Amino acid sequence: MEAFRHHVFVCSQQKPEGVTSCAAAGSARIFDTLNLELRKQGLDDDVQVTTCGCMGLCDHGPVMIVYPEGTWYRGVKTEDVAEIVESHLHSGRPVARLVWNDAPAMKAAALEHRDHVRAMMQARDRAGIMPDPLNDMIRGYMPSRAILTALELDLFTAVGNGGSPEVVAAKANANPRATEMLLNSLVSLKLLEKKDGVFSNTPLSSRYFVEGSKDNARGGLLHTAHIWHRWSTLTDCVRAGTSVSQRGSDSSWTEAFIAAMDRNAKERARHVVKAVAANGIRRILDLGGGSAAYSIAFVSELPGAHADILDLPDVVPLTRSYIGKAGLSGRITARAGSMLTDPFGENYDLVLLNAICHMFSEEQNRAIFQRACAALAPGGRLVVQDFILEADKTAPQFAALFSLNMLVGTQAGSSYSEPEYEQWMKAAGFAKVERVRLPGPSGLMIATR
Numbered sequence: 400m401e402a403f404r405h406h407v408f409v410c411s412q413q414k415p416e417g418v419t420s421c422a423a424a425g426s427a428r429i430f431d432t433l434n435l436e437l438r439k440q441g442l443d444d445d446v447q448v449t450t451c452g453c454m455g456l457c458d459h460g461p462v463m464i465v466y467p468e469g470t471w472y473r474g475v476k477t478e479d480v481a482e483i484v485e486s487h488l489h490s491g492r493p494v495a496r497l498v499w500n501d502a503p504a505m506k507a508a509a510l511e512h513r514d515h516v517r518a519m520m521q522a523r524d525r526a527g528i529m530p531d532p533l534n535d536m537i538r539g540y541m542p543s544r545a546i547l548t549a550l551e552l553d554l555f556t557a558v559g560n561g562g563s564p565e566v567v568a569a570k571a572n573a574n575p576r577a578t579e580m581l582l583n584s585l586v587s588l589k590l591l592e593k594k595d596g597v598f599s600n601t602p603l604s605s606r607y608f609v610e611g612s613k614d615n616a617r618g619g620l621l622h623t624a625h626i627w628h629r630w631s632t633l634t635d636c637v638r639a640g641t642s643v644s645q646r647g648s649d650s651s652w653t654e655a656f657i658a659a660m661d662r663n664a665k666e667r668a669r670h671v672v673k674a675v676a677a678n679g680i681r682r683i684l685d686l687g688g689g690s691a692a693y694s695i696a697f698v699s700e701l702p703g704a705h706a707d708i709l710d711l712p713d714v715v716p717l718t719r720s721y722i723g724k725a726g727l728s729g730r731i732t733a734r735a736g737s738m739l740t741d742p743f744g745e746n747y748d749l750v751l752l753n754a755i756c757h758m759f760s761e762e763q764n765r766a767i768f769q770r771a772c773a774a775l776a777p778g779g780r781l782v783v784q785d786f787i788l789e790a791d792k793t794a795p796q797f798a799a800l801f802s803l804n805m806l807v808g809t810q811a812g813s814s815y816s817e818p819e820y821e822q823w824m825k826a827a828g829f830a831k832v833e834r835v836r837l838p839g840p841s842g843l844m845i846a847t848r
Contacts, residue, residue, distance in 0.1 A: 411450035421460030455509030555608035561599040619659035629807040664692030743774035760811035768827035788816040
């Protein structure tokens with residue numbers, strides 16, 4: 400049974416650098432171009448396109464197969480895609496010059512490739528060479544650091560519509576020789592393109608890394624650059640049991656941090672609002688509300704609701720600017736204070752702790768939960784959104800690694816498990832506790848007074 404008129408498989412198997420493969424020959428571009436062309440020709444509801452692993456014909460890539468006929472194409476280029484869609488997928492006529500139908504030759508090529516790969520892997524294993532995935536994990540900081548340096552220098556904006564290394568270096572106030580080395584590495588990462596010595600942005604880097612783009616994420620990503628420096632102290636932190644570096648105190652550090660949190664919050668806020676089932680909520684207390692993204696999401700969904708945000712004195716001016724841009728200054732109030740010591744108020748329907756608990760110790764979280772319970776009206780709810788670990792604290796992977804992020808960046812923060820949250824909430828006086836799983840890395844713990 401076929402659910403679609405055609406089902407196309409495009410090989411996307413990654414191989415070590417220097418080894419022939421469909422991926423190295425540009426199969427990712429074939430996949431993207433094929434999907435674009437299907438939409439252009441009105442066939443995307445009739446043709447399913449799927450990436451797949453190695454088909455054993457790596458020397459002839461990119462390789463793709465069209466079912467139900469089982470037609471094999473080899474050596475496909477992006478300029479061939481429109482013809483394949485029009486002739487084969489629309490009109491039922493395979494593009495003969497690209498079809499490979501010599502079954503004995505195909506089998507021989509596949510077996511030869513299999514035997515070659517097996518021999519190579521056995522030789523590597525006998526020599527004690529680490530597997531590529533393990534080596535890639537160990538060296539994974541290299542592309543990350545290259546991109547973060549480019550963001551710190553605002554290099555993608557300096558590249559603009561195109562420029563030589565000398566021109567880009569002058570704009571970025573950097574050394575021309577070193578800038579060219581960095582630009583070349585960004586081309587290898589497919590974040591820049593290079594032609595005749597001139598570098599230009601890709602659609603991806605133009606959208607997310609260039610000043611003036613509506614989706615420019617550089618401001619928030621600079622927080623990741625700050626975090627990178629802290630992670631270099633991890634060995635000392637493990638020895639000491641706590642962070643050994645000082646948090647940045649200048650306004651640029653705070654602005655980058657809040658921008659990063661705003662980016663994350665905008666992605667997650669709608670899921671939180673939906674999961675909380677916010678009907679009937681009138682008064683909201685948003686602890687550590689930062690950019691007000693969650694308060695904005697809730698009051699936008701609830702016309703009669705008002706939110707109070709409590710955050711640190713150096714954050715509140717930024718909070719108010721985000722509220723003003725949203726046009727909600729009359730419905731969201733921001734006040735300066737510490738959630739560890741300053742009064743919360745009372746009779747709230749909802750208390751929010753979004754991406755906050757991981758910054759604090761167990762004792763601090765217990766105290767916040769107790770004070771939150773007292774600030775709620777009967778039947779009110781405390782909503783904790785965070786990276787919640789399973790009981791043995793080894794999964795999800797993101798939450799386990801994020802514990803290290805808190806080790807290098809805080810005095811006593813960590814990711815915490817569902818049983819820990821449940822225990823603390825019940826000890827604080829909450830009658831009911833439930834976990835809600837959300838799309839993405841974070842989840843909710845909801846406690847009802």
